[in-house]
Amino acid sequence: MKEALKFDLVADRKGMLWDLLLYVPTVVALASISASLWYDNEHNASYLFFFLTCFFFIAGFNRVFKTRLMLLPTSPVALTVGKTGLGLVQKNGTQLDLVKNLKYFPDYADKSFGMSGQDVTGKQWQFVFHKGQFESEEKFAAAQDAFKRQSQSK
Secondary structure (H helix, E strand, O other): OOOOEEEEOOOOHHHHHHHHHHHHHHHHHHHHHHHHHHHOOOHHHHHHHHHHHHHHHHHHHHHHHHHHOOOOOOOEEEEEEOOOOEEEEEOOOOEEEEOEEEEEEEOOOOOEEEEEEEOOOOOEEEEEEEHHHOOOHHHHHHHHHHHHHHHHHO
């Protein structure tokens, strides 16, 4: 790789709708089951379903607000793939450089991929990037290829 590749990310509103169609009914159904079991004096099972309700709510909230809409402060808004590693600019303006243990995780449906790595202090980070966050499918494919090469070279 001769020069650094830079990618600006955009909000993925189409993907957000699909995630809402997945997570909202799931959370409502799990909460309903939990309440029903509570009033049937099946408290242990109710606790389990309440835990699942909270888990899916947190996972859905994070997926929609951090990765799809990029509204949370630690959401990446720009990526740079260079010779020394992966650079990310977060929404709060913080520059994060992943320089060690870079790993690329492809999605078999080719709609998203994940990256993980350590920054200069040794803290482990992981991020998921969706096809809708890139300006075009060509930029998505270029980013995947660059990340794949970057993670294989380390």
